[in-house]
Amino acid sequence: MTEPHVPARHPAWLPYLLGLFIAVGPAATDMYLPAFPAVEATFGTAPGTAQLTLASWFAGLAIGQLTQGALSDRFGRRIPMAAGFALFAICTVGCALAPNLPALAIFRMLAAFGATAGMVIARAVVRDLAEGAAAAIMMSRLVLVMGAAPVFAPSVGGAILAFAHWRMIFWVLAVYGALCAALCVWVLPETLPRERRLFLTLRGQLERYIMIVREKVFLTHAIMGGFTTFCMFSYLSGCSPVFQQGFGMSPSQFGVIFGICAVALVICSQVNARLIPIVGVSRLLTIVPRVSLAAALTLVGLSFAGVHILWLIVAPMVVVLGSQGFNNANTNAGALQRHAAHAGSASALMGTFQFSLGASAGLLVSLVTDGTPRGMASMMALGMLGAVITDFFRRKADPGRR
Numbered sequence: 001m002t003e004p005h006v007p008a009r010h011p012a013w014l015p016y017l018l019g020l021f022i023a024v025g026p027a028a029t030d031m032y033l034p035a036f037p038a039v040e041a042t043f044g045t046a047p048g049t050a051q052l053t054l055a056s057w058f059a060g061l062a063i064g065q066l067t068q069g070a071l072s073d074r075f076g077r078r079i080p081m082a083a084g085f086a087l088f089a090i091c092t093v094g095c096a097l098a099p100n101l102p103a104l105a106i107f108r109m110l111a112a113f114g115a116t117a118g119m120v121i122a123r124a125v126v127r128d129l130a131e132g133a134a135a136a137i138m139m140s141r142l143v144l145v146m147g148a149a150p151v152f153a154p155s156v157g158g159a160i161l162a163f164a165h166w167r168m169i170f171w172v173l174a175v176y177g178a179l180c181a182a183l184c185v186w187v188l189p190e191t192l193p194r195e196r197r198l199f200l201t202l203r204g205q206l207e208r209y210i211m212i213v214r215e216k217v218f219l220t221h222a223i224m225g226g227f228t229t230f231c232m233f234s235y236l237s238g239c240s241p242v243f244q245q246g247f248g249m250s251p252s253q254f255g256v257i258f259g260i261c262a263v264a265l266v267i268c269s270q271v272n273a274r275l276i277p278i279v280g281v282s283r284l285l286t287i288v289p290r291v292s293l294a295a296a297l298t299l300v301g302l303s304f305a306g307v308h309i310l311w312l313i314v315a316p317m318v319v320v321l322g323s324q325g326f327n328n329a330n331t332n333a334g335a336l337q338r339h340a341a342h343a344g345s346a347s348a349l350m351g352t353f354q355f356s357l358g359a360s361a362g363l364l365v366s367l368v369t370d371g372t373p374r375g376m377a378s379m380m381a382l383g384m385l386g387a388v389i390t391d392f393f394r395r396k397a398d399p400g401r402r
Contacts, residue, residue: 015138017188018125021081021118021180023149024088028115028173029057030153030258033240034251035166042166043101047245048369051237055362056105058233060112061119062355068120069348070205073198077121077128077191082184084117089177096170116351118180123347127336128191137273154258158251198345205345212346218335220394224387225331226353228289231296231383232324233358235261235317237365238376246371247310257314261321268325281330285394289387292323296381303373313373320380327387334398357383 032039036050064084071080091111098104130138160168198208212218243249243257275284299316307313332350339346361379368375 011189014125014129014189017183018122020183021085022122024085024118024177024180025061025112025115026149027153027176028088028092028111029054029236030149031157031173032166032169033236033258034154034158034244034254035161035169036240037244038161038166039101039104043104045101048241048366049101051241051362051366051369053101053105053108054237055359055366056109057112058355058359058362060109061116062352062359063109064113064116065120065348065351065355066209067113067348068116069124069345069351072117072121072124072192073345076194076197077125078184078188081117081121081188082181084114084121085177085181085184087111087114088117089114089174089181092170092174092177096167096174114177120347120351123332123336123351125191127339127347137276149262152259155252155255158255161251208345209349212339212349215338216397217338217394218346218350220390220397221331221335222350222353224285224289224390224394225327225335225350226357227383227386227390228292228324228327228331229354229383230357230361230386231292231320231380233361234365234376234379234383235321237362238369238373238379241369241371242313242373242376246373247308260314261318264318264322265325268322269329270325272326272329276330281334282395282398284326285330285334286391288323288326289384289391292320292327293381293384293388295319295323296377296384299373299377300381303377320384334394 033054037047039050039053040047068080068084088111091107091114094107095104095111098107126138156172157169160166160172239258240254243254244251249257272284279287295316299313299320302312302316332347335350336346361383365375365379368378
């Protein structure tokens with residue numbers, strides 16, 4: 001099949017298509033969060049055990065990143081992405097048919113391995129087309145579409161639970177994955193021409209990864225992004241028990257709270273795109289994480305004080321989650337700024353940092369879950385503290401960056 005090549009100026013709809021692809025990961029993460037109690041009831045397991053399937057999902061996201069980046073640098077962007085979505089769809093069917101919790105966790109890990117194609121390769125496409133501030137702005141446009149997933153996914157999951165079994169959530173996600181695979185094949189332009197592809201041996205790929213990691217600007221941005229992801233995934237792992245068990249919310253009510261936080265993230269991502277030309281990426285990466293840390297510490301204080309007033313808990317949480325609309329786009333763009341020749345590999349390494357820390361967040365939160373916000377809030381604050389500390393080293397590595 002002849003590859004459709006991207007024109008010199010990318011189509012106006014391309015960022016939104018890429019956002020649809022990246023959104024597969026967040027949608028698959030968030031849509032079944034309201035189903036945790038139902039999953040545990042089906043398999044007869046203790047409260048909190050369903051969080052292990054979320055940790056296995058994060059682990060699959062971390063492992064899959066390395067492979068997807070190398071494949072996209074070697075074979076182009078379209079076909080590896082289509083193959084990844086196909087694997088996601090097949091393994092998500094396995095989730096729908098899983099006979100027990102361990103099987104569900106395994107299929108979730110395999111599905112995550114496929115879902116990473118959209119997350120890694122879409123970022124690489126952005127780097128193929130733009131760099132620096134332009135890349136951060138384009139990434140923010142992707143977040144506009146990607147952000148619709150966490151806004152609507154828990155509500156969709158809650159609506160499905162109102163009239164169907166929790167397994168139906170995975171059937172819906174499987175259809176989404178199959179649709180994305182088809183769009184990759186028939187619609188997505190190829191942004192990496194054959195002459196720019198890297199045909200590396202396994203040893204050569206490992207050497208390239210080592211070379212990327214040794215570059216301090218990449219490393220500091222990637223680690224900083226990993227800590228902000230740790231904060232985000234601490235929230236994702238802990239929010240269902242906090243609101244459904246601690247506050248006694250129904251799945252649909254939980255979806256509303258989750259959607260408010262997601263809307264804040266989307267709005268901030270668009271504000272980020274407008275502020276970048278005025279303030280600069282580097283300055284935003286210094287200011288915003290400190291605001292987020294202050295809000296996270298406020299949440300910790302309220303939680304350990306035993307405050308059980310919903311809006312007092314949600315308010316600082318919205319600030320922390322909204323801040324990720326700045327942090328995600330800017331750390332991604334900063335990490336890739338010097339790696340145009342191997343954007344797929346650099347994007348994969350960055351994702352591995354992020355989701356390795358995310359997987360650890362899921363495990364840690366599952367261990368400290370007690371129906372109160374204390375464990376979740378503590379892990380969120382820990383993530384943002386790590387980001388603020390890393391920012392000191394980031395500024396030393398790239399002192400001239402605005």
